Amino acid sequence: MAEQDEIFAPYDAPAGGWGALAATAKALRRQSVVARGGKALLAANQPEGFDCPGCAWPDPKHTSSFEFCENGAKAIAWEVTDKRVTRAFFERYTVTELLAKSDLWLEEQGRLTEPMRYDAASDKYVPIAWDDAFALIARHINAMEHPDQAEFYVSGRTSNEAAFLFALLGRLVGTNNFPDCSNMCHEPTSRGLPLSIGIGKGTSVLEDFEHADMILNIGQNPGTNSPRAMGTLREAAKRGARIVVLNPLRERALERFADPKSTQDMLSNGAKIAHLYCQVKVGGDAAALKGIMKLVIEADRAGKAAGTGGVLDEDFIAAHTHGFEDFVADLDATPWEDIVATSGLSREVLQQVATIYCESKSVILMYGMGITQHQHGSENIQQCVNLLLLRGNIGRPGTGISPVRGHSNVQGDRTVGIDEKPTAAYLDRLGAVFKFEPPRAHGHGVVTSIEAMMRGEVRVFLAMGGNFVAAVPDTPVAEAAMRRLHLTVGVTTKLNRGHLVHGQDALMLPCRARSEFDEQGGVLQSVTVEDSMSFVHASGGLLEPASPHLMSEVAIVCGMAKAIFPDRYTHIDWDGYAANYDKIRNDIEAVYPELFRDFNRRVREPGGFRLPNPASERIWKTKTGRANFLVFKGVAEDTARAAEPGLLRLATLRSHDQYNTTVYSNDDRYRGIKGDRMVVFMNEADMASRGIKPGGKVRLRTVSTDATIRMVENLTAIAYNIPSGSVGAYYPETNPLLPLYHHDALAETPAAKSIPVIAEPMG
Ligand SMILES: Nc1nc2c(c(=O)[nH]1)N[C@H]1C(S)=C(S)[C@@H](COP(=O)(O)OP(=O)(O)OC[C@H]3O[C@@H](n4cnc5c(=O)[nH]c(N)nc54)[C@H](O)[C@@H]3O)O[C@H]1N2
């Protein structure tokens, strides 16, 4: 018992508030950036400043004052740190020695300062000149037997300009292999949502949150992952909108939140956020949504029978949708026992949600990884849309579907061509603008790229940011796959595991970060990004770069391209692009004349502009020309061996003190955890029935369908408020439990929120 108490004490203050202010100050002090960091914070998400690298939540239209956000501050502090990793550092350590260090230690060493190349003889990274680095990449690319032997990975901080050129470069090399962090994230939104409404992006904008009567938050943790959204939710709750949460964990910010800018909040117990909090079982969302929709249909029938009128928006359904009858027939055929057993929610609780839904004129549904990272992530999203369609809650003020994206430009990277399954229309335009024949065959995403590496079909891996091996499933398999490559290249700001698990040749190419100015040809350049609500705006840094030897991401892509094609594609002006980013934007406009009409002028307007979003105007670019009610048969995720006795569903989680694979500390304040990430959150009854004591050591073992044994040991059991049958543990520590094959069928997104596991006491 003692051990659990040492690391766990429930947190019952409101989220935000004084705790957030203290944590911000601490983050800045720890990176010794009080002066530099303060300046950077003031410029984040301001009209003349840079886009905060923390998340993709949009900026309120009219603010000119500092938008406080603890985790944005941490992300910036981490980037503008005064600590440096120099050549002296790499002289001191072999790569083998560095591999023994923790991920936290690696990133904490600071910003990389110059390009480095792996030297096998000494097992050390040694300095290399930029031109020699580009020449090495060119040598490997030009020695390939087939263009599909290269992979072009992108993590979602990369700007539109750099991503557009990187997408062009890959296709000039001749491949559509673009594994992307989005493949592990909102890919079900990109692939599943278009089948419903004709676009893979959200329809709501910030103003809609000012008019919604109900906001459903499903599987998304804004207090940690998009804290600026808490300001929006707090305003909505204060004016009486009812917020309903579906989440296995009681995330503190969704219960109570104190806005540090509000004196009243700070002196009181903050504001109540969720009107109703439903602790759905991990993997139980489709069941819960079907239950809620059954009750809406029932209310409609009852109202009509009683002569008081129905609750459906029949005009909308008739004029705008397709598939309603089949959808209702499936709901009628879905038994309540299945809904209750799989969702873990009683019919009474689901009735409360349905009642609020029917009483609300305008409803927004926001969601995150709790919905997407499942075997049926795409179907989960489609059920969310079905619910909204029943009462015409799309394409009207105060309504909409609102996927909350992850990385600050993950949506933009996709828009400008980072896509392993590009449309023919895009390839046609790209070929016409740049006068070449782009490859037509679809390429690899994250899962298929690793499979290809395992088969020995890949030689070169180029990464624009990120930490691929740490973020992907089946860690040991992924590491072995990387080590088979001829060349691995990381364009990066910090040292991470991804650079230590490398191919025969390896390069670390350090780039400037968002917060730093980017002067080319004597002119300050800015880049552009797209937020979660399809607004494109400019971002320009203001700090001195961490080292004079850094290059911008754009210049690095141009450098690679020039080296790879010394005498081909000479009509493409790589030097011109690197010297003036307006030229890149002109060519983005040439490839996407409708989306980016008048790009350079419009991006200079305050706040930028919104990309066209037909669904939000009730124009449905689907095959039926309508919004589709899509049937999800049954209620459950169909893992083979689901009948295994004692099976639990593991959701891999982010703590409050991490940014994806970057761990800031071993604390998770709102979940009450201090100083340890090797924990497993369990329901008390599930612990008792397995002989697991609070604070006892646990082994988690995946119920696999292949012969591989997947295990993580020595996790400390925390008796926690989580539904029976569900467990939680941290990502990336538990990624070895996530099988590569365990993913959404349509989007191939790893089902990181629903891993079938067995928990056993150790020792
Ligand atoms: N500070 C910080 N900010 C970030 C990030 C970060 O790591 N740190 N990461 C960025 C990125 S790339 C992304 S994608 C986003 C991620 O942000 P989120 O989408 O919030 O992702 P997670 O924190 O992984 O999980 C969200 C919630 O899903 C719940 N959940 C787990 N399983 C289920 C389930 O089966 N059903 C339901 N309904 N809920 C479930 C968890 O309890 C958790 O509260 O944040 C971005 N912003």
Ligand SMILES: Nc1nc2c(c(=O)[nH]1)N[C@H]1C(S)=C(S)[C@@H](COP(=O)(O)OP(=O)(O)OC[C@H]3O[C@@H](n4cnc5c(=O)[nH]c(N)nc54)[C@H](O)[C@@H]3O)O[C@H]1N2
């Ligand atoms: N089990 C499990 N696995 C998951 C998830 C999960 O919830 N559970 N979530 C998934 C999700 S949603 C995502 S998005 C992926 C994340 O996967 P990635 O995007 O690959 O990983 P990050 O940890 O965000 O990458 C961090 C690194 O990016 C580099 N970096 C930071 N800023 C910059 C910059 O400005 N430029 C460049 N070039 N590099 C920079 C730094 O070197 C830093 O170490 O992980 C996925 N994996």
Ligand SMILES: [Mo]
């Ligand atoms: Mo993400």
